[in-house]
Amino acid sequence: MSRTITKEHAEKIVKKLRARVVTARAAHDLAQVFYDDVLIVEFGIRRGSSKDLGHPFLPNDLQLTHRQTLDLANCPLSYEKWVELMQSKGLIESI
Amino acid sequence: MASQSPEYATRLNALEESLRTLQDRLEELDETEAVTFHVETFAPEPYQVKRPIPVVVHGYHDTFTASFMDANIHSAGDTQQEAYSNVKELILDVFDSLSALPAAQLGPKPSKQLAVLREFLDVADDHERARREDRQEAAS
Numbered sequence: 001m002s003r004t005i006t007k008e009h010a011e012k013i014v015k016k017l018r019a020r021v022v023t024a025r026a027a028h029d030l031a032q033v034f035y036d037d038v039l040i041v042e043f044g045i046r047r048g049s050s051k052d053l054g055h056p057f058l059p060n061d062l063q064l065t066h067r068q069t070l071d072l073a074n075c076p077l078s079y080e081k082w083v084e085l086m087q088s089k090g091l092i093e094s095i
Numbered sequence: 096m097a098s099q100s101p102e103y104a105t106r107l108n109a110l111e112e113s114l115r116t117l118q119d120r121l122e123e124l125d126e127t128e129a130v131t132f133h134v135e136t137f138a139p140e141p142y143q144v145k146r147p148i149p150v151v152v153h154g155y156h157d158t159f160t161a162s163f164m165d166a167n168i169h170s171a172g173d174t175q176q177e178a179y180s181n182v183k184e185l186i187l188d189v190f191d192s193l194s195a196l197p198a199a200q201l202g203p204k205p206s207k208q209l210a211v212l213r214e215f216l217d218v219a220d221d222h223e224r225a226r227r228e229d230r231q232e233a234a235s
Binding site: 003004022024025026027028030032034035037038039040041042044046054055056057060061063066067090091092 | 115118119155156157158160162167169170171172180181184185187188189191192193196199200201202203204205
């Protein structure tokens with residue numbers, strides 16, 4: 001299985017994290033991930049028809065490792081687990 | 096059969112983990128040397144650069160990535176030039192989107208990003224004046 005992070009992965013992550021996608025300038029859309037109405041992370045999604053368009057920068061944007069990013073897109077890493085991870089990094093306030 | 100024993104499964108999992116780690120390492124080694132450029136202008140966009148913005152560009156498989164590390168803003172492109180242009184646009188998109196939100200809606204990472212961005216760029220005065228006038232007009 002390819003370990004390259006692509007636009008397809010980015011789009012799956014948008015759905016999983018219930019991100020709001022805002023149309024930006026020519027090259028990107030901007031995905032914003034909110035939790036409790038607070039913006040936690042945002043990332044660019046390259047425009048283009050190919051699902052294979054490389055998005056190697058996603059782990060940095062999402063504050064995850066390469067593997068966690070793929071796991072988030074491909075299901076093993078759940079939304080709840082992502083919230084826990086962000087809380088452990090201090091990016092989401094723990095209750 | 097030995098291949099069905101829990102011990103065998105554990106060893107297989109460990110082997111798989113090692114292989115993944117090696118793959119990660121190989122991917123890191125596949126990157127080409129990084130080059131740093133500095134954004135000096137956003138013309139014709141109405142923004143002024145307070146001080147040059149460092150952008151690191153490097154090859155990664157068939158793609159080039161470009162990063163403004165201090166603000167944690169990253170993009171990519173098929174060529175070095177495309178990656179650089181894309182991250183320039185994204186810097187403005189992130190600046191606009193974060194500036195448009197009330198401070199209470201910014202988490203720790205976006206708050207820091209905006210603070211860094213404000214150190215490096217600003218909306219051009221005449222553009223800001225026009226935006227203020229638009230807002231006043233809309234309010235009246």
